[in-house]
Amino acid sequence: QKEVEQNSGPLSVPEGAIASLNCTYSDRGSQSFFWYRQYSGKSPELIMSIYSNGDKEDGRFTAQLNKASQYVSLLIRDSQPSDSATYLCAAQESGYSTLTFGKGTMLLVSP
Amino acid sequence: EAGVVQSPRYKIIEKKQPVAFWCNPISGHNTLYWYLQNLGQGPELLIRYENEEAVDDSQLPKDRFSAERLKGVDSTLKIQPAELGDSAVYLCASSLGGGPEQFFGPGTRLTVL
Numbered sequence: 369q370k371e372v373e374q375n376s377g378p379l380s381v382p383e384g385a386i387a388s389l390n391c392t393y394s395d396r397g398s399q400s401f402f403w404y405r406q407y408s409g410k411s412p413e414l415i416m417s418i419y420s421n422g423d424k425e426d427g428r429f430t431a432q433l434n435k436a437s438q439y440v441s442l443l444i445r446d447s448q449p450s451d452s453a454t455y456l457c458a459a460q461e462s463g464y465s466t467l468t469f470g471k472g473t474m475l476l477v478s479p
Numbered sequence: 480e481a482g483v484v485q486s487p488r489y490k491i492i493e494k495k496q497p498v499a500f501w502c503n504p505i506s507g508h509n510t511l512y513w514y515l516q517n518l519g520q521g522p523e524l525l526i527r528y529e530n531e532e533a534v535d536d537s538q539l540p541k542d543r544f545s546a547e548r549l550k551g552v553d554s555t556l557k558i559q560p561a562e563l564g565d566s567a568v569y570l571c572a573s574s575l576g577g578g579p580e581q582f583f584g585p586g587t588r589l590t591v592l
Contacts, residue, residue, distance in 0.1 A: 376519070400579045411570055411583040412522065419579075456521050460579055465510060466535055467581060469521025 370395040372459050374470035382478055387444040389473050391457030394438070398459040398468075401433055403442045406454045406472065416442060447477045481506065483584030485571050491590045497559035500587045503552065504573030511548060512581060513556050514570040522570055522583075528554060561591045 371394040381387045400419050404412035418424045418431040418440070430443040444451055454472040484503040492498050504511050509530050514522035525544065527535040530551040539546065548554040558565055568588050572581040
């Protein structure tokens with residue numbers, strides 16, 4: 369059974385702080401990892417993808433991957449109230465396009 | 480570029496009634512996915528199409544759910560008969576050539592009374 373685990377939160381941070389969202393996965397065959405942002409009542413929106421160990425930065429977002437520890441994280445710098453949403457972590461096995469999603473972590477950024 | 484289109488956005492039906500959802504993927508995306516998302520959960524795959532072929536339908540409850548993608552473009556997901564537990568959001572997503580990045584439509588929120 370492939371599983372992706374996330375803390376459901378909510379994770380509360382003040383505006384301007386760094387928000388750190390974490391995710392672990394059970395299937396060592398997973399090769400690709402994704403972070404989706406989902407606002408309440410809306411559909412998931414892809415914000416980051418990461419395929420190799422290390423860090424990947426895109427604007428205020430940094431994704432980190434450690435395959436040895438089966439751990440993925442998303443850092444949001446200079447958090448804004450508009451970042452308040454649920455963040456879904458997803459894993460994909462190599463050569464197999466189905467995504468396994470975690471339950472998501474709710475992030476609340478207070479002004 | 481237009482995104483994934485789904486209709487209807489909302490549907491309220493009584494149990495035992497049939498219901499159908501429609502999805503048009505991003506132009507050129509040959510891989511199409513139907514996901515189910517319950518409140519407080521991540522999306523769960525129901526079925527994946529490569530062109531018109533259903534290549535992964537292992538999680539589709541085939542006693543009441545059916546899907547088709549006749550011309551390899553748009554797709555329809557049907558439930559007959561609907562049960563109370565089918566109340567959820569039904570999401571359609573597409574990707575290019577089964578590629579890793581999937582893009583979601585707005586979803587259809589189904590309420591079964």
